Amino acid sequence: MPENLAEMEDLEAFRLRARAWLAESMPLLDGRTNHQIMADDEECVQARALQRILFDGGFAGLCFPREYGGQGLSREHQSVFNQESSPYEMPVVFNVPTFAIMAATLLDFGTEEQKKRHIPAMLSGEEMWVQFLSEPSGGSDLAGLVTRATKDGDVYILNGSKIWSSGAFRSDYALCLARTDGQATKHRGLTCFILKIHQPGIEVQRIMMVNGWNEFCQEFFDDVAIPEENIVGALNDGWTVASRLLYxxxxxxxxxxxxxxxxxxxxxxxxxxxxxxxxxxxxxxxxxxxxxxxxxxxxxxxxxxxxxxxxxxxxxxxxxxxxxxxxxxxxxxxxxxxxxxxxxxxxxxxxxxxxxxxxxxxxxxxxxxxxxxxxxxxxxxxxxxxxxxxxxxLGMPREFAADKDMPFDEVRHNASPSRPS
Ligand SMILES: Cc1cc2nc3c(=O)[nH]c(=O)nc-3n(C[C@H](O)[C@H](O)[C@H](O)COP(=O)(O)OP(=O)(O)OC[C@H]3O[C@@H](n4cnc5c(N)ncnc54)[C@H](O)[C@@H]3O)c2cc1C
CATH class of the missing domain: 1.20.140.10 (Butyryl-CoA Dehydrogenase, subunit A, domain 3)
Incomplete structure (x- = not known):
């Protein structure tokens, strides 16, 4: 939004401004649908290009703060924009998880530097993000994950595997939850890291599903070095970050x-x-x-x-x-x-x-x-x-968990899976 407009633009004025800009700038759907799941890489390139157009036009990240490349507008502005943009091709693939989950979590827990570095890059279509939470040993018991990040000087060395990551093959970064302290109880020894996906030591395998889609991925980590400054939230307090992410x-x-x-x-x-x-x-x-x-x-x-x-x-x-x-x-x-x-x-x-x-x-x-x-x-x-x-x-009693108060390394759990050949 231009700087000289009022702090929070009137909804009707915003509607008219958005309508005129959309008609001039975005391609019409013409009977097609916007895809959350990308059929091919070409669609993904197009989604990034469209996101850039929204960003340059001042219509990306309507509810994100201006200091991180957003527009600082209200939920109501977003809903007006969603109505107005419905006839147009929109890069909806960025919504989940990049904007609504990953950027939202970074806003809550990221350092100033992390937010300034990544949120504008997400809003401009340069960075697509994914979440690395679930593991082959089980997803519901998230706090029982076995992927490890071990401190070595000023980096952490990541080993293990994540699975069911939606669209990881085409994404640039992940928020990855890993165990950093095996002596702590299972919820206490976890840390959340920003992880660059395409780098040596990370292998991304796509999973072919029964309906023919291959959107899901499994990743294997072999001694991947993560700089200390990529920790999101506090060391060993990754459960707090992950709980917010899940919210x-x-x-x-x-x-x-x-x-x-x-x-x-x-x-x-x-x-x-x-x-x-x-x-x-x-x-x-x-x-x-x-x-x-x-x-x-x-x-x-x-x-x-x-x-x-x-x-x-x-x-x-x-x-x-x-x-x-x-x-x-x-x-x-x-x-x-x-x-x-x-x-x-x-x-x-x-x-x-x-x-x-x-x-x-x-x-x-x-x-x-x-x-x-x-x-x-x-x-x-x-x-x-x-x-x-x-x-x-509803405040009913918590489900019984025998391993809740034990150091994680003493808890019996599934082994880390070996890589399929
Ligand atoms: C469309 C889709 C997108 C996804 N995207 C991602 C992603 O991007 N990143 C990512 O990390 N993961 C992703 N996942 C994985 C998802 O988070 C896991 O599938 C989910 O958490 C369940 O874990 P699981 O599949 O290992 O099942 P399990 O944890 O093995 O559970 C098996 C069954 O047991 C039940 N169960 C387990 N524990 C309990 C309990 N305490 N009480 C009652 N019932 C229980 C479960 O409800 C389930 O029915 C995605 C999954 C889907 C379907």
């Missing part, structure tokens, strides 16, 4: 984050799974089928409930009436709602979901169904969200 993730996945810019149009990753059930009914000639109409009505009602739940929970957290952990409530709802939408789409598509001719608009529903569980795992499984709601929203 931002629940907020982003649950729909409450103010750092999400633009929308994918459809809520499914690539089209027919969710937002266009009516189109699907038209394509399958079932608009007069009473059962299909019921299903579409149910899906619509669930979406409206979801939107209200997000708004209410976000307001409650902002007003202090609900704890931040209440973000698990919409996160859980959105995950079960996604499952239900995939079931409904599959039911409407019928046999078209199993086999379809090229160009059949209902084709692909079956393929998307294979990702049905994704939202119920990413950012912590539904079961973990239910645990959080019962323990940290």
């Amino acid at each position: 931002h993730e629940r907020d982003a996945v649950g729909g409450g984050s103010k750092f999400i810019s633009g929308s994918s149009g459809h809520r499914g990753a690539q089209g027919a799974g969710r937002g266009d059930l009516v189109d699907l009914a038209h394509a399958t000639g079932s608009t007069q089928d009473p059962a299909v109409r019921q299903l579409i009505g149910e899906a619509r009602a669930l979406d409206l409930v979801g939107n209200q739940l997000i708004a209410r929970t976000t307001k409650g957290i902002m007003a202090g009436a609900l704890p931040e952990t209440a973000g698990s409530i919409p996160r859980l709802f959105m995950a079960t709602n996604t499952e239900r939408h995939h079931d409904i789409a599959l039911e409407i598509a019928g046999s078209h979901a199993g086999a379809w001719a090229e160009g059949d608009p209902s084709g692909g529903v079956g393929n998307e169904f294979l990702m049905r569980q994704g939202g119920s795992l990413g950012g912590g499984s539904n079961e973990m969200q239910r645990n959080i709601i019962s323990e940290r929203v």
